[in-house]
Amino acid sequence: MGIVEIRNLTFKYANSDKPSLYDINLSINKGEFFLITGPTGCGKTTLCKCLNGLIPNSYHGDFSGEVIVDGLSTKEHPVYELAQHVGLVFQDPENELFCTSVEKEIAFGPENLGLPRDEIRKRVEEAMAMVGISHLRERSPYELSGGEQQKVAIAAILAMKPKILVLDEPTSNLDSLSAYSILNLLLNLKKEYEMTIILVEHRLEIVAKMVDRCAIMNEGRIIAIGDPREVLYSDIVESIGIGIPKIVKLAKRLKLSSRPLSSSELANILKVKK
Amino acid sequence: MKIFEFEYKCETSIIHKLDPRAKLVYVILFTVLTIYFTNPLILLLIFLSSVPMAILGKIVRKWLISIKSSLFFIIFIFLFNFIGIFWTTGKIIDTIIISIAMTIRFISLISIFSIFFLSTSPEDLMQSMIKLKIPYEYVLTFNMAIRFVPTLAREAQTIIDAQRSRGLEFEKGNIFQKVKKYIPILIPLIISSLRRAEVIADAMESRAFGASKTRSFLYTLTMSKKDFIFISICIITFTIFLFLRMFSYIQ
Numbered sequence: 001m002g003i004v005e006i007r008n009l010t011f012k013y014a015n016s017d018k019p020s021l022y023d024i025n026l027s028i029n030k031g032e033f034f035l036i037t038g039p040t041g042c043g044k045t046t047l048c049k050c051l052n053g054l055i056p057n058s059y060h061g062d063f064s065g066e067v068i069v070d071g072l073s074t075k076e077h078p079v080y081e082l083a084q085h086v087g088l089v090f091q092d093p094e095n096e097l098f099c100t101s102v103e104k105e106i107a108f109g110p111e112n113l114g115l116p117r118d119e120i121r122k123r124v125e126e127a128m129a130m131v132g133i134s135h136l137r138e139r140s141p142y143e144l145s146g147g148e149q150q151k152v153a154i155a156a157i158l159a160m161k162p163k164i165l166v167l168d169e170p171t172s173n174l175d176s177l178s179a180y181s182i183l184n185l186l187l188n189l190k191k192e193y194e195m196t197i198i199l200v201e202h203r204l205e206i207v208a209k210m211v212d213r214c215a216i217m218n219e220g221r222i223i224a225i226g227d228p229r230e231v232l233y234s235d236i237v238e239s240i241g242i243g244i245p246k247i248v249k250l251a252k253r254l255k256l257s258s259r260p261l262s263s264s265e266l267a268n269i270l271k272v273k274k
Numbered sequence: 275m276k277i278f279e280f281e282y283k284c285e286t287s288i289i290h291k292l293d294p295r296a297k298l299v300y301v302i303l304f305t306v307l308t309i310y311f312t313n314p315l316i317l318l319l320i321f322l323s324s325v326p327m328a329i330l331g332k333i334v335r336k337w338l339i340s341i342k343s344s345l346f347f348i349i350f351i352f353l354f355n356f357i358g359i360f361w362t363t364g365k366i367i368d369t370i371i372i373s374i375a376m377t378i379r380f381i382s383l384i385s386i387f388s389i390f391f392l393s394t395s396p397e398d399l400m401q402s403m404i405k406l407k408i409p410y411e412y413v414l415t416f417n418m419a420i421r422f423v424p425t426l427a428r429e430a431q432t433i434i435d436a437q438r439s440r441g442l443e444f445e446k447g448n449i450f451q452k453v454k455k456y457i458p459i460l461i462p463l464i465i466s467s468l469r470r471a472e473v474i475a476d477a478m479e480s481r482a483f484g485a486s487k488t489r490s491f492l493y494t495l496t497m498s499k500k501d502f503i504f505i506s507i508c509i510i511t512f513t514i515f516l517f518l519r520m521f522s523y524i525q
Contacts, residue, residue: 054476080485088480095470096477098421100397107492114486121492142424160482 002027003164003196004051004086009065011046011055020046022220024065028198028213030163033190035207035228036200038217039241044200045091047217048168050074051198053082070163080112086164087157091172093149097141102133102152105141109160127159130193131185147178151185158189164196165189171203183207205245208232209261216242229259288500289331289393294402296501300327301390303512308382314375316518321382323511324389333392340388341381352377396420401495410489418474426467433462 006026012019020043028034036044049055053074056063067074070085090096099105106127110120128134131151136144141152150170157165167186171179183203187210189195201207208214208228215225218240224231231237232248247266251259260266289297307320328337355373363369396417403413437458438444444455 049476052480054479058476058479079479080482083480083482083485088476090473090477090480092473094425095473098418098474100395104397104492109481111490111492112482112485114488114490117490117492120490124492156481 003030003070004028004198005068007066009050009067011050012062014060020220021050024222026215026222028196030196031190031194032196032213033187033211034198035211035214036198036217037202037204037214037242042217043220044217045168048088048166048200051166052086052088053077053079083162084160085162086166087160087162089153089157089165089167089170091169093146093153096153096156097149100140101137102139102141103137105152106156106159109156123159123161127155130158130189131155145178146174147181150174150182154185164198166198168200169202171201179203180206183210202243204232204243208245228261232261233259287330287332287393289327292504293495293497293501294394294398295405295495295497296504297390297394298402299505300508301386303508304386305383307512307515308379311519312375314371314378316515317375317378317382320515321378321385324382324385327389331389331393333389336392337385337388341384344384348377348380351380398495401493405495426463429466430459430463433459
């Protein structure tokens with residue numbers, strides 16, 4: 001059994017007339033880097049909220065099926081308890097940061113848990129080291145750049161010591177360079193700390209080669225799931241509005257037998273052919 | 275118009291380093307004094323006693339700005355008192371003395387409060403509220419309100435720009451028409467604030483807000499020797515002023 005198990009999950013918001021998620025079944029293994037992508041409004045954000053229990057605990061609506069994260073059913077455990085197992089990072093860091101210094105921002109979670117001061121200090125230091133922002137500790141979160149703010153938001157979640165990290169389009173407000181740095185940081189968290197990472201992302205050009213598996217959602221359903229090489233080269237993804245990496249398109253046009261995901265892979269294949 | 279310069283700049287003067295609770299003692303004692311006395315000379319003395327605080331706190335410039343920006347109210351209070359008292363008593367000299375006293379009282383109050391706010395960081399203020407046993411939820415609400423003012427201002431500016439580019443003219447029309455033109459600003463602003471509030475609530479819950487009844491803190495305030503010395507000085511000055519009152523009775 002995976003660290004995240006979703007069984008027959010259907011959810012409809014109280015004020016909407018059709019479900020945002022239809023019959024989702026998903027199993028994610030421990031230590032996996034899992035990518036979810038799909039066009040806007042396909043239910044990715046709703047799925048993220050289901051993963052840390054905000055749905056069904058804080059949102060009204062019709063919830064059926066089951067979500068089990070780290071052995072806990074989200075129906076039976078409050079969000080604050082689930083928060084210590086699964087951390088959720090949101091799209092816009094500006095709304096997540098409300099303290100006067102980076103250090104206090106990261107301490108907010110552990111403080112809520114009522115941990116002793118030494119433990120809070122230890123966790124803050126660890127979280128800052130994990131994302132490499134120890135030099136920013138005294139700074140005010142709002143004077144930082146977008147990329148640094150997002151790192152603070154990630155560190156603030158890591159201070160809760162979750163095993164699973166869920167990120168809902170963490171790079172959508174960032175330039176490519178900061179986005180690249182955030183995505184590389186995630187890869188590092190997976191490799192070095194064996195974290196399970198579930199990432200909702202549009203920048204397939206960068207992430208496709210980093211992730212272990214990916215799922216594509218459309219209109220509340222998962223329409224394709226598997227190895228990114230399989231999924232991105234399948235015909236089904238072309239029909240919906242997601243940005244397929246140019247490398248994939250090019251390789252398809254060239255009718256290559258192998259399936260490259262990055263420019264260097266493609267270059268190697270072409271060199272061999274020559 | 276800015277009445278108080280609330281904006282806090284991180285400085286490290288003696289006054290900044292004092293515990294906010296000690297400064298609160300100062301504010302309370304001296305506010306009581308300014309309300310208690312009506313003699314313009316003593317009120318002037320109270321005002322002058324706040325000057326060294328501003329100098330020690332290295333906030334003289336900002337302190338002057340906050341007094342200057344309340345000039346309108348100062349003139350208003352003087353005129354209002356003058357007309358009011360002259361109307362009822364008809365004695366010109368008494369009227370002038372009382373009006374001046376009221377004006378000085380107002381200036382002293384502004385001075386005392388702006389010294390407090392200029393030398394206390396929002397974070398310290400929050401911590402002292404917690405120490406004063408105010409529930410954390412209220413303290414956090416207060417903190418958030420301060421925190422999201424610039425965010426809201428930026429959003430309002432974006433909405434104003436958007437409505438302008440769609441042809442809304444703010445400059446035209448009489449006062450009622452102008453006020454009416456702010457409705458297309460307010461409605462989107464309120465809606466986006468509500469949405470933002472929802473996202474913030476989600477983010478807080480995701481960081482275990484409300485997990486434990488007894489929340490702990492990374493930093494807390496502790497009263498040190500210099501705070502007790504400061505409080506003693508305040509109490510001594512307070513008593514001296516009260517003696518002045520008795521003295522003036524004997525006279």
